[in-house]
Amino acid sequence: MKTSTLLTLLTPAILGAGTVLAQAAAPASTAERRVVNIQGAPTGNLRTGPLTFTGSPVRATVSTLQIQSQRVVLSAPAGVPIVEARGRRTGDFSGPVTVTRGRLSAKGGKLVYSEASGKGVMTAGPTATFVPEKREDGDPVTITAGQMSLDVDSNVSESTGSVKLVSGNQTGRAEKLVFDEDRELAQLTGSPTLTRAAEKNQKELVISGQEVRALTKSKTLYVRGGVKLVQGTTTTTGDAVYYDDKKNVAYVVGNAVSVDSKSRVTLRAPASGYLEQRTDLGRVSQKNSRFTIPTAQFQLSGEK
Incomplete structure:
Protein backbone atom coordinates (compact mmCIF):
# COMPACT_ATOMS: atom_id res chain seq x y z
CA MET A 1 0.00 0.00 0.00
CA LYS A 2 1.29 3.43 -0.85
CA THR A 3 2.26 5.80 1.96
CA SER A 4 -0.24 8.43 0.82
CA THR A 5 -3.06 5.85 0.89
CA LEU A 6 -2.06 4.67 4.36
CA LEU A 7 -2.08 8.22 5.74
CA THR A 8 -5.51 8.81 4.21
CA LEU A 9 -6.91 5.73 5.96
CA LEU A 10 -5.33 6.58 9.28
CA THR A 11 -6.08 10.32 9.38
CA PRO A 12 -9.41 10.03 11.29
CA ALA A 13 -7.78 7.72 13.84
CA ILE A 14 -4.64 9.71 14.53
CA LEU A 15 -6.41 12.82 15.74
CA GLY A 16 -6.70 14.67 12.64
CA ALA A 17 -3.23 15.18 11.21
CA GLY A 18 -4.79 17.95 9.17
CA THR A 19 -8.20 19.60 9.04
CA VAL A 20 -11.23 17.57 10.14
CA LEU A 21 -14.35 18.43 8.12
CA ALA A 22 -17.62 19.04 9.92
CA GLN A 23 -20.28 16.44 9.17
CA ALA A 24 -23.98 17.16 8.72
CA ALA A 25 -25.10 14.80 11.47
CA ALA A 26 -26.58 14.78 14.95
CA PRO A 27 -24.78 16.79 17.68
CA ALA A 28 -21.52 15.19 18.75
CA SER A 29 -21.59 12.92 21.78
CA THR A 30 -19.61 13.75 24.90
CA ALA A 31 -16.87 11.34 23.80
CA GLU A 32 -16.61 12.97 20.37
CA ARG A 33 -16.52 16.50 21.84
CA ARG A 34 -13.53 15.45 23.92
CA VAL A 35 -11.47 14.26 20.94
CA VAL A 36 -8.45 16.48 20.26
CA ASN A 37 -7.61 17.46 16.69
CA ILE A 38 -4.07 18.56 15.88
CA GLN A 39 -2.92 20.24 12.69
CA GLY A 40 0.22 19.03 10.99
CA ALA A 41 1.97 15.79 10.09
CA PRO A 42 3.27 13.77 13.06
CA THR A 43 6.40 11.71 13.42
CA GLY A 44 6.38 8.28 15.06
CA ASN A 45 4.71 4.95 14.39
CA LEU A 46 1.30 5.78 12.92
CA ARG A 47 -0.22 2.53 14.16
CA THR A 48 1.17 2.13 17.67
CA GLY A 49 2.22 5.69 18.59
CA PRO A 50 3.18 7.80 20.34
CA LEU A 51 2.95 10.57 17.75
CA THR A 52 4.93 13.79 17.99
CA PHE A 53 3.86 17.10 16.45
CA THR A 54 6.18 20.09 16.27
CA GLY A 55 5.76 23.54 14.79
CA SER A 56 5.78 27.29 15.36
CA PRO A 57 3.25 26.87 16.77
CA VAL A 58 1.40 23.56 16.76
CA ARG A 59 -2.34 24.25 16.67
CA ALA A 60 -5.00 22.01 18.15
CA THR A 61 -8.71 22.17 18.97
CA VAL A 62 -10.86 20.34 21.50
CA SER A 63 -14.51 21.33 21.39
CA THR A 64 -14.44 25.11 22.04
CA LEU A 65 -10.81 25.12 23.24
CA GLN A 66 -8.11 26.46 20.93
CA ILE A 67 -4.59 25.34 21.90
CA GLN A 68 -1.17 26.47 20.67
CA SER A 69 2.17 25.04 21.75
CA GLN A 70 5.63 24.26 20.43
CA ARG A 71 5.37 20.48 20.79
CA VAL A 72 2.67 17.86 21.33
CA VAL A 73 3.12 14.17 22.10
CA LEU A 74 -0.02 12.12 21.57
CA SER A 75 -0.06 8.75 23.29
CA ALA A 76 -2.43 5.85 23.92
CA PRO A 77 -2.97 3.80 27.09
CA ALA A 78 -0.29 1.17 27.67
CA GLY A 79 -0.73 -1.84 25.41
CA VAL A 80 -3.30 -0.14 23.14
CA PRO A 81 -2.36 0.82 19.54
CA ILE A 82 -3.00 4.51 18.96
CA VAL A 83 -5.25 3.73 15.96
CA GLU A 84 -7.64 1.98 18.37
CA ALA A 85 -7.45 4.53 21.20
CA ARG A 86 -9.59 7.38 19.90
CA GLY A 87 -11.32 8.93 22.92
CA ARG A 88 -8.75 7.50 25.36
CA ARG A 89 -5.59 9.30 24.25
CA THR A 90 -3.47 11.79 26.12
CA GLY A 91 -1.97 14.93 24.59
CA ASP A 92 1.16 16.28 26.26
CA PHE A 93 1.59 19.92 25.17
CA SER A 94 4.87 21.66 26.01
CA GLY A 95 5.50 25.29 25.92
CA PRO A 96 4.87 27.85 26.05
CA VAL A 97 1.23 26.76 25.81
CA THR A 98 -1.73 29.07 25.16
CA VAL A 99 -5.37 28.03 25.52
CA THR A 100 -8.32 30.22 24.55
CA ARG A 101 -12.05 29.74 24.93
CA GLY A 102 -14.40 32.63 24.34
CA VAL A 112 -1.67 17.54 29.70
CA TYR A 113 -5.04 16.81 28.12
CA SER A 114 -7.01 13.57 28.61
CA GLU A 115 -9.70 12.63 26.12
CA ALA A 116 -11.13 10.19 28.67
CA SER A 117 -11.84 12.88 31.27
CA GLY A 118 -12.22 15.87 28.95
CA LYS A 119 -9.88 17.88 31.13
CA GLY A 120 -6.63 19.65 30.41
CA VAL A 121 -4.30 20.34 33.32
CA MET A 122 -1.93 23.29 32.93
CA THR A 123 1.22 23.63 35.05
CA ALA A 124 4.57 25.48 35.03
CA GLY A 125 3.43 28.98 35.97
CA PRO A 126 -0.16 29.02 34.68
CA THR A 127 -2.04 32.30 34.40
CA ALA A 128 -5.46 33.11 32.98
CA THR A 129 -7.32 36.26 31.97
CA PHE A 130 -11.08 36.63 31.55
CA VAL A 131 -12.23 39.83 29.87
CA PRO A 132 -15.71 41.39 30.23
CA GLU A 133 -18.05 41.27 27.27
CA LYS A 134 -18.29 45.07 27.25
CA ARG A 135 -15.99 47.71 28.67
CA GLU A 136 -18.75 48.98 30.93
CA ASP A 137 -19.26 45.47 32.33
CA GLY A 138 -16.37 45.83 34.75
CA ASP A 139 -12.76 44.82 35.12
CA PRO A 140 -10.82 41.93 33.59
CA VAL A 141 -10.22 38.97 35.90
CA THR A 142 -6.68 37.61 36.19
CA ILE A 143 -5.87 34.31 37.88
CA THR A 144 -2.53 32.79 38.91
CA ALA A 145 -2.10 29.41 40.57
CA GLY A 146 0.12 26.37 40.88
CA GLN A 147 -2.16 24.38 38.59
CA MET A 148 -5.19 25.03 36.38
CA SER A 149 -7.68 22.54 35.01
CA LEU A 150 -9.92 23.33 32.02
CA ASP A 151 -13.02 21.23 31.44
CA VAL A 152 -14.26 20.89 27.85
CA ASP A 153 -17.68 19.67 28.99
CA SER A 154 -18.47 23.01 30.63
CA ASN A 155 -17.14 26.57 30.65
CA VAL A 156 -15.58 26.06 34.06
CA SER A 157 -11.95 26.14 35.15
CA GLU A 158 -10.47 24.96 38.44
CA SER A 159 -7.26 26.34 39.91
CA THR A 160 -5.35 25.03 42.93
CA GLY A 161 -2.26 25.92 44.91
CA SER A 162 -1.63 29.48 46.15
CA VAL A 163 -4.43 30.85 43.99
CA LYS A 164 -4.68 34.59 43.41
CA LEU A 165 -7.59 36.30 41.65
CA VAL A 166 -7.53 40.00 40.83
CA SER A 167 -10.53 41.97 39.54
CA GLY A 168 -10.15 45.72 39.73
CA ASN A 169 -9.73 46.75 43.37
CA GLN A 170 -10.57 43.24 44.65
CA THR A 171 -7.96 40.55 45.27
CA GLY A 172 -8.92 37.04 46.32
CA ARG A 173 -6.55 34.41 47.70
CA ALA A 174 -7.25 30.75 48.43
CA GLU A 175 -6.01 27.22 47.92
CA LYS A 176 -8.75 26.42 45.40
CA LEU A 177 -10.72 28.47 42.89
CA VAL A 178 -13.59 27.41 40.64
CA PHE A 179 -14.35 30.00 37.98
CA ASP A 180 -17.62 29.79 36.06
CA GLU A 181 -17.22 31.74 32.81
CA ASP A 182 -20.93 31.69 31.98
CA ARG A 183 -21.96 33.13 35.36
CA GLU A 184 -18.79 35.26 35.76
CA LEU A 185 -18.65 33.73 39.22
CA ALA A 186 -15.64 32.79 41.34
CA GLN A 187 -15.81 30.29 44.20
CA LEU A 188 -12.81 30.33 46.58
CA THR A 189 -12.21 27.70 49.24
CA GLY A 190 -9.28 26.66 51.38
CA SER A 191 -8.59 29.57 53.78
CA PRO A 192 -10.02 32.14 51.35
CA THR A 193 -9.69 35.91 51.81
CA LEU A 194 -10.96 38.81 49.74
CA THR A 195 -9.22 42.17 49.99
CA ARG A 196 -10.79 45.38 48.77
CA ALA A 197 -7.98 47.92 48.28
CA ALA A 198 -7.98 51.27 50.09
CA GLU A 199 -9.27 54.17 48.02
CA LYS A 200 -9.33 57.87 48.91
CA ASN A 201 -10.74 58.00 52.45
CA GLN A 202 -11.92 54.39 52.36
CA LYS A 203 -9.62 52.06 54.30
CA GLU A 204 -8.60 48.62 53.10
CA LEU A 205 -11.20 45.93 53.78
CA VAL A 206 -10.31 42.25 54.30
CA ILE A 207 -13.06 39.62 54.37
CA SER A 208 -12.45 35.97 55.25
CA GLY A 209 -14.54 32.87 55.89
CA GLN A 210 -14.86 29.21 54.94
CA GLU A 211 -16.08 30.01 51.42
CA VAL A 212 -16.05 33.14 49.28
CA ARG A 213 -18.22 33.55 46.19
CA ALA A 214 -17.72 36.63 44.02
CA LEU A 215 -19.71 37.83 41.02
CA THR A 216 -16.98 39.69 39.17
CA LYS A 217 -19.32 41.69 36.93
CA SER A 218 -21.57 43.11 39.65
CA LYS A 219 -18.79 43.28 42.28
CA THR A 220 -20.91 41.50 44.88
CA LEU A 221 -19.75 38.88 47.37
CA TYR A 222 -21.29 36.13 49.45
CA VAL A 223 -19.06 34.79 52.22
CA ARG A 224 -20.16 32.12 54.66
CA GLY A 225 -18.76 30.23 57.64
CA GLY A 226 -16.96 32.04 60.45
CA VAL A 227 -16.98 35.33 58.57
CA LYS A 228 -14.63 38.15 59.60
CA LEU A 229 -14.42 41.68 58.20
CA VAL A 230 -11.43 43.77 59.19
CA GLN A 231 -11.28 47.46 58.27
CA GLY A 232 -9.04 49.82 60.20
CA THR A 233 -9.70 49.32 63.94
CA THR A 234 -13.09 47.65 63.30
CA THR A 235 -13.52 43.87 63.29
CA THR A 236 -16.96 42.45 62.50
CA THR A 237 -17.80 38.75 62.73
CA GLY A 238 -20.83 36.61 61.91
CA ASP A 239 -22.09 33.52 60.15
CA ALA A 240 -22.34 35.08 56.68
CA VAL A 241 -22.00 38.37 54.82
CA TYR A 242 -23.28 39.90 51.61
CA TYR A 243 -21.06 42.69 50.31
CA ASP A 244 -21.86 45.14 47.52
CA ASP A 245 -18.68 46.90 46.47
CA LYS A 246 -20.47 49.42 44.25
CA LYS A 247 -22.67 50.52 47.15
CA ASN A 248 -19.86 50.21 49.74
CA VAL A 249 -22.02 48.28 52.15
CA ALA A 250 -21.79 44.91 53.90
CA TYR A 251 -24.69 43.06 55.54
CA VAL A 252 -23.51 40.69 58.28
CA VAL A 253 -26.01 38.08 59.50
CA GLY A 254 -26.04 35.32 62.10
CA ASN A 255 -24.53 36.10 65.52
CA ALA A 256 -23.09 39.33 64.13
CA VAL A 257 -20.76 41.29 66.43
CA SER A 258 -18.61 44.33 65.66
CA VAL A 259 -15.76 45.57 67.86
CA ASP A 260 -13.79 48.80 67.50
CA SER A 261 -10.43 48.31 69.21
CA LYS A 262 -9.83 52.08 69.36
CA SER A 263 -13.12 53.30 70.81
CA ARG A 264 -13.77 49.98 72.63
CA VAL A 265 -17.34 50.06 71.36
CA THR A 266 -19.06 46.70 70.77
CA LEU A 267 -22.21 46.32 68.68
CA ARG A 268 -24.33 43.18 68.50
CA ALA A 269 -27.03 42.47 65.98
CA PRO A 270 -30.55 42.19 67.42
CA ALA A 271 -31.90 38.65 67.66
CA SER A 272 -34.09 39.23 64.60
CA GLY A 273 -31.74 41.61 62.79
CA TYR A 274 -28.28 42.12 61.36
CA LEU A 275 -25.35 44.53 61.26
CA GLU A 276 -24.86 46.94 58.37
CA GLN A 277 -21.32 48.11 57.75
CA ARG A 278 -20.73 51.12 55.51
CA THR A 279 -17.23 50.51 54.25
CA ASP A 280 -16.88 53.99 52.72
CA LEU A 281 -17.79 55.71 56.01
CA GLY A 282 -16.21 53.23 58.40
CA ARG A 283 -19.52 52.99 60.26
CA VAL A 284 -21.41 49.98 61.67
CA SER A 285 -25.09 50.12 62.68
CA GLN A 286 -27.65 47.71 64.12
CA LYS A 287 -30.74 46.82 62.08
CA ASN A 288 -33.87 45.29 63.57
CA SER A 289 -35.30 43.97 60.31
CA ARG A 290 -34.32 40.69 58.71
CA PHE A 291 -31.84 40.59 55.83
CA THR A 292 -31.87 37.58 53.50
CA ILE A 293 -28.72 37.02 51.44
CA PRO A 294 -29.63 36.29 47.77
CA THR A 295 -27.65 33.03 47.72
CA ALA A 296 -29.30 31.85 44.47
CA GLN A 297 -27.36 34.55 42.61
CA PHE A 298 -24.13 32.85 43.63
CA GLN A 299 -24.85 29.34 42.38
CA LEU A 300 -22.46 27.80 39.88
CA SER A 301 -23.86 26.52 36.57
CA GLY A 302 -25.66 23.25 37.18
CA GLU A 303 -25.62 23.74 40.95
CA LYS A 304 -28.91 23.35 42.84
Missing part, protein backbone atom coordinates in the same frame (compact mmCIF):
# COMPACT_ATOMS: atom_id res chain seq x y z
CA ARG A 103 -13.29 35.46 26.62
CA LEU A 104 -10.87 33.27 28.59
CA SER A 105 -7.17 33.01 27.74
CA ALA A 106 -4.75 30.84 29.73
CA LYS A 107 -0.98 30.44 29.45
CA GLY A 108 1.54 28.07 30.99
CA GLY A 109 4.61 25.98 30.35
CA LYS A 110 2.85 22.61 30.09
CA LEU A 111 -0.61 21.18 29.43
Whole structure:
Protein backbone atom coordinates (compact mmCIF):
# COMPACT_ATOMS: atom_id res chain seq x y z
CA MET A 1 0.00 0.00 0.00
CA LYS A 2 1.29 3.43 -0.85
CA THR A 3 2.26 5.80 1.96
CA SER A 4 -0.24 8.43 0.82
CA THR A 5 -3.06 5.85 0.89
CA LEU A 6 -2.06 4.67 4.36
CA LEU A 7 -2.08 8.22 5.74
CA THR A 8 -5.51 8.81 4.21
CA LEU A 9 -6.91 5.73 5.96
CA LEU A 10 -5.33 6.58 9.28
CA THR A 11 -6.08 10.32 9.38
CA PRO A 12 -9.41 10.03 11.29
CA ALA A 13 -7.78 7.72 13.84
CA ILE A 14 -4.64 9.71 14.53
CA LEU A 15 -6.41 12.82 15.74
CA GLY A 16 -6.70 14.67 12.64
CA ALA A 17 -3.23 15.18 11.21
CA GLY A 18 -4.79 17.95 9.17
CA THR A 19 -8.20 19.60 9.04
CA VAL A 20 -11.23 17.57 10.14
CA LEU A 21 -14.35 18.43 8.12
CA ALA A 22 -17.62 19.04 9.92
CA GLN A 23 -20.28 16.44 9.17
CA ALA A 24 -23.98 17.16 8.72
CA ALA A 25 -25.10 14.80 11.47
CA ALA A 26 -26.58 14.78 14.95
CA PRO A 27 -24.78 16.79 17.68
CA ALA A 28 -21.52 15.19 18.75
CA SER A 29 -21.59 12.92 21.78
CA THR A 30 -19.61 13.75 24.90
CA ALA A 31 -16.87 11.34 23.80
CA GLU A 32 -16.61 12.97 20.37
CA ARG A 33 -16.52 16.50 21.84
CA ARG A 34 -13.53 15.45 23.92
CA VAL A 35 -11.47 14.26 20.94
CA VAL A 36 -8.45 16.48 20.26
CA ASN A 37 -7.61 17.46 16.69
CA ILE A 38 -4.07 18.56 15.88
CA GLN A 39 -2.92 20.24 12.69
CA GLY A 40 0.22 19.03 10.99
CA ALA A 41 1.97 15.79 10.09
CA PRO A 42 3.27 13.77 13.06
CA THR A 43 6.40 11.71 13.42
CA GLY A 44 6.38 8.28 15.06
CA ASN A 45 4.71 4.95 14.39
CA LEU A 46 1.30 5.78 12.92
CA ARG A 47 -0.22 2.53 14.16
CA THR A 48 1.17 2.13 17.67
CA GLY A 49 2.22 5.69 18.59
CA PRO A 50 3.18 7.80 20.34
CA LEU A 51 2.95 10.57 17.75
CA THR A 52 4.93 13.79 17.99
CA PHE A 53 3.86 17.10 16.45
CA THR A 54 6.18 20.09 16.27
CA GLY A 55 5.76 23.54 14.79
CA SER A 56 5.78 27.29 15.36
CA PRO A 57 3.25 26.87 16.77
CA VAL A 58 1.40 23.56 16.76
CA ARG A 59 -2.34 24.25 16.67
CA ALA A 60 -5.00 22.01 18.15
CA THR A 61 -8.71 22.17 18.97
CA VAL A 62 -10.86 20.34 21.50
CA SER A 63 -14.51 21.33 21.39
CA THR A 64 -14.44 25.11 22.04
CA LEU A 65 -10.81 25.12 23.24
CA GLN A 66 -8.11 26.46 20.93
CA ILE A 67 -4.59 25.34 21.90
CA GLN A 68 -1.17 26.47 20.67
CA SER A 69 2.17 25.04 21.75
CA GLN A 70 5.63 24.26 20.43
CA ARG A 71 5.37 20.48 20.79
CA VAL A 72 2.67 17.86 21.33
CA VAL A 73 3.12 14.17 22.10
CA LEU A 74 -0.02 12.12 21.57
CA SER A 75 -0.06 8.75 23.29
CA ALA A 76 -2.43 5.85 23.92
CA PRO A 77 -2.97 3.80 27.09
CA ALA A 78 -0.29 1.17 27.67
CA GLY A 79 -0.73 -1.84 25.41
CA VAL A 80 -3.30 -0.14 23.14
CA PRO A 81 -2.36 0.82 19.54
CA ILE A 82 -3.00 4.51 18.96
CA VAL A 83 -5.25 3.73 15.96
CA GLU A 84 -7.64 1.98 18.37
CA ALA A 85 -7.45 4.53 21.20
CA ARG A 86 -9.59 7.38 19.90
CA GLY A 87 -11.32 8.93 22.92
CA ARG A 88 -8.75 7.50 25.36
CA ARG A 89 -5.59 9.30 24.25
CA THR A 90 -3.47 11.79 26.12
CA GLY A 91 -1.97 14.93 24.59
CA ASP A 92 1.16 16.28 26.26
CA PHE A 93 1.59 19.92 25.17
CA SER A 94 4.87 21.66 26.01
CA GLY A 95 5.50 25.29 25.92
CA PRO A 96 4.87 27.85 26.05
CA VAL A 97 1.23 26.76 25.81
CA THR A 98 -1.73 29.07 25.16
CA VAL A 99 -5.37 28.03 25.52
CA THR A 100 -8.32 30.22 24.55
CA ARG A 101 -12.05 29.74 24.93
CA GLY A 102 -14.40 32.63 24.34
CA ARG A 103 -13.29 35.46 26.62
CA LEU A 104 -10.87 33.27 28.59
CA SER A 105 -7.17 33.01 27.74
CA ALA A 106 -4.75 30.84 29.73
CA LYS A 107 -0.98 30.44 29.45
CA GLY A 108 1.54 28.07 30.99
CA GLY A 109 4.61 25.98 30.35
CA LYS A 110 2.85 22.61 30.09
CA LEU A 111 -0.61 21.18 29.43
CA VAL A 112 -1.67 17.54 29.70
CA TYR A 113 -5.04 16.81 28.12
CA SER A 114 -7.01 13.57 28.61
CA GLU A 115 -9.70 12.63 26.12
CA ALA A 116 -11.13 10.19 28.67
CA SER A 117 -11.84 12.88 31.27
CA GLY A 118 -12.22 15.87 28.95
CA LYS A 119 -9.88 17.88 31.13
CA GLY A 120 -6.63 19.65 30.41
CA VAL A 121 -4.30 20.34 33.32
CA MET A 122 -1.93 23.29 32.93
CA THR A 123 1.22 23.63 35.05
CA ALA A 124 4.57 25.48 35.03
CA GLY A 125 3.43 28.98 35.97
CA PRO A 126 -0.16 29.02 34.68
CA THR A 127 -2.04 32.30 34.40
CA ALA A 128 -5.46 33.11 32.98
CA THR A 129 -7.32 36.26 31.97
CA PHE A 130 -11.08 36.63 31.55
CA VAL A 131 -12.23 39.83 29.87
CA PRO A 132 -15.71 41.39 30.23
CA GLU A 133 -18.05 41.27 27.27
CA LYS A 134 -18.29 45.07 27.25
CA ARG A 135 -15.99 47.71 28.67
CA GLU A 136 -18.75 48.98 30.93
CA ASP A 137 -19.26 45.47 32.33
CA GLY A 138 -16.37 45.83 34.75
CA ASP A 139 -12.76 44.82 35.12
CA PRO A 140 -10.82 41.93 33.59
CA VAL A 141 -10.22 38.97 35.90
CA THR A 142 -6.68 37.61 36.19
CA ILE A 143 -5.87 34.31 37.88
CA THR A 144 -2.53 32.79 38.91
CA ALA A 145 -2.10 29.41 40.57
CA GLY A 146 0.12 26.37 40.88
CA GLN A 147 -2.16 24.38 38.59
CA MET A 148 -5.19 25.03 36.38
CA SER A 149 -7.68 22.54 35.01
CA LEU A 150 -9.92 23.33 32.02
CA ASP A 151 -13.02 21.23 31.44
CA VAL A 152 -14.26 20.89 27.85
CA ASP A 153 -17.68 19.67 28.99
CA SER A 154 -18.47 23.01 30.63
CA ASN A 155 -17.14 26.57 30.65
CA VAL A 156 -15.58 26.06 34.06
CA SER A 157 -11.95 26.14 35.15
CA GLU A 158 -10.47 24.96 38.44
CA SER A 159 -7.26 26.34 39.91
CA THR A 160 -5.35 25.03 42.93
CA GLY A 161 -2.26 25.92 44.91
CA SER A 162 -1.63 29.48 46.15
CA VAL A 163 -4.43 30.85 43.99
CA LYS A 164 -4.68 34.59 43.41
CA LEU A 165 -7.59 36.30 41.65
CA VAL A 166 -7.53 40.00 40.83
CA SER A 167 -10.53 41.97 39.54
CA GLY A 168 -10.15 45.72 39.73
CA ASN A 169 -9.73 46.75 43.37
CA GLN A 170 -10.57 43.24 44.65
CA THR A 171 -7.96 40.55 45.27
CA GLY A 172 -8.92 37.04 46.32
CA ARG A 173 -6.55 34.41 47.70
CA ALA A 174 -7.25 30.75 48.43
CA GLU A 175 -6.01 27.22 47.92
CA LYS A 176 -8.75 26.42 45.40
CA LEU A 177 -10.72 28.47 42.89
CA VAL A 178 -13.59 27.41 40.64
CA PHE A 179 -14.35 30.00 37.98
CA ASP A 180 -17.62 29.79 36.06
CA GLU A 181 -17.22 31.74 32.81
CA ASP A 182 -20.93 31.69 31.98
CA ARG A 183 -21.96 33.13 35.36
CA GLU A 184 -18.79 35.26 35.76
CA LEU A 185 -18.65 33.73 39.22
CA ALA A 186 -15.64 32.79 41.34
CA GLN A 187 -15.81 30.29 44.20
CA LEU A 188 -12.81 30.33 46.58
CA THR A 189 -12.21 27.70 49.24
CA GLY A 190 -9.28 26.66 51.38
CA SER A 191 -8.59 29.57 53.78
CA PRO A 192 -10.02 32.14 51.35
CA THR A 193 -9.69 35.91 51.81
CA LEU A 194 -10.96 38.81 49.74
CA THR A 195 -9.22 42.17 49.99
CA ARG A 196 -10.79 45.38 48.77
CA ALA A 197 -7.98 47.92 48.28
CA ALA A 198 -7.98 51.27 50.09
CA GLU A 199 -9.27 54.17 48.02
CA LYS A 200 -9.33 57.87 48.91
CA ASN A 201 -10.74 58.00 52.45
CA GLN A 202 -11.92 54.39 52.36
CA LYS A 203 -9.62 52.06 54.30
CA GLU A 204 -8.60 48.62 53.10
CA LEU A 205 -11.20 45.93 53.78
CA VAL A 206 -10.31 42.25 54.30
CA ILE A 207 -13.06 39.62 54.37
CA SER A 208 -12.45 35.97 55.25
CA GLY A 209 -14.54 32.87 55.89
CA GLN A 210 -14.86 29.21 54.94
CA GLU A 211 -16.08 30.01 51.42
CA VAL A 212 -16.05 33.14 49.28
CA ARG A 213 -18.22 33.55 46.19
CA ALA A 214 -17.72 36.63 44.02
CA LEU A 215 -19.71 37.83 41.02
CA THR A 216 -16.98 39.69 39.17
CA LYS A 217 -19.32 41.69 36.93
CA SER A 218 -21.57 43.11 39.65
CA LYS A 219 -18.79 43.28 42.28
CA THR A 220 -20.91 41.50 44.88
CA LEU A 221 -19.75 38.88 47.37
CA TYR A 222 -21.29 36.13 49.45
CA VAL A 223 -19.06 34.79 52.22
CA ARG A 224 -20.16 32.12 54.66
CA GLY A 225 -18.76 30.23 57.64
CA GLY A 226 -16.96 32.04 60.45
CA VAL A 227 -16.98 35.33 58.57
CA LYS A 228 -14.63 38.15 59.60
CA LEU A 229 -14.42 41.68 58.20
CA VAL A 230 -11.43 43.77 59.19
CA GLN A 231 -11.28 47.46 58.27
CA GLY A 232 -9.04 49.82 60.20
CA THR A 233 -9.70 49.32 63.94
CA THR A 234 -13.09 47.65 63.30
CA THR A 235 -13.52 43.87 63.29
CA THR A 236 -16.96 42.45 62.50
CA THR A 237 -17.80 38.75 62.73
CA GLY A 238 -20.83 36.61 61.91
CA ASP A 239 -22.09 33.52 60.15
CA ALA A 240 -22.34 35.08 56.68
CA VAL A 241 -22.00 38.37 54.82
CA TYR A 242 -23.28 39.90 51.61
CA TYR A 243 -21.06 42.69 50.31
CA ASP A 244 -21.86 45.14 47.52
CA ASP A 245 -18.68 46.90 46.47
CA LYS A 246 -20.47 49.42 44.25
CA LYS A 247 -22.67 50.52 47.15
CA ASN A 248 -19.86 50.21 49.74
CA VAL A 249 -22.02 48.28 52.15
CA ALA A 250 -21.79 44.91 53.90
CA TYR A 251 -24.69 43.06 55.54
CA VAL A 252 -23.51 40.69 58.28
CA VAL A 253 -26.01 38.08 59.50
CA GLY A 254 -26.04 35.32 62.10
CA ASN A 255 -24.53 36.10 65.52
CA ALA A 256 -23.09 39.33 64.13
CA VAL A 257 -20.76 41.29 66.43
CA SER A 258 -18.61 44.33 65.66
CA VAL A 259 -15.76 45.57 67.86
CA ASP A 260 -13.79 48.80 67.50
CA SER A 261 -10.43 48.31 69.21
CA LYS A 262 -9.83 52.08 69.36
CA SER A 263 -13.12 53.30 70.81
CA ARG A 264 -13.77 49.98 72.63
CA VAL A 265 -17.34 50.06 71.36
CA THR A 266 -19.06 46.70 70.77
CA LEU A 267 -22.21 46.32 68.68
CA ARG A 268 -24.33 43.18 68.50
CA ALA A 269 -27.03 42.47 65.98
CA PRO A 270 -30.55 42.19 67.42
CA ALA A 271 -31.90 38.65 67.66
CA SER A 272 -34.09 39.23 64.60
CA GLY A 273 -31.74 41.61 62.79
CA TYR A 274 -28.28 42.12 61.36
CA LEU A 275 -25.35 44.53 61.26
CA GLU A 276 -24.86 46.94 58.37
CA GLN A 277 -21.32 48.11 57.75
CA ARG A 278 -20.73 51.12 55.51
CA THR A 279 -17.23 50.51 54.25
CA ASP A 280 -16.88 53.99 52.72
CA LEU A 281 -17.79 55.71 56.01
CA GLY A 282 -16.21 53.23 58.40
CA ARG A 283 -19.52 52.99 60.26
CA VAL A 284 -21.41 49.98 61.67
CA SER A 285 -25.09 50.12 62.68
CA GLN A 286 -27.65 47.71 64.12
CA LYS A 287 -30.74 46.82 62.08
CA ASN A 288 -33.87 45.29 63.57
CA SER A 289 -35.30 43.97 60.31
CA ARG A 290 -34.32 40.69 58.71
CA PHE A 291 -31.84 40.59 55.83
CA THR A 292 -31.87 37.58 53.50
CA ILE A 293 -28.72 37.02 51.44
CA PRO A 294 -29.63 36.29 47.77
CA THR A 295 -27.65 33.03 47.72
CA ALA A 296 -29.30 31.85 44.47
CA GLN A 297 -27.36 34.55 42.61
CA PHE A 298 -24.13 32.85 43.63
CA GLN A 299 -24.85 29.34 42.38
CA LEU A 300 -22.46 27.80 39.88
CA SER A 301 -23.86 26.52 36.57
CA GLY A 302 -25.66 23.25 37.18
CA GLU A 303 -25.62 23.74 40.95
CA LYS A 304 -28.91 23.35 42.84
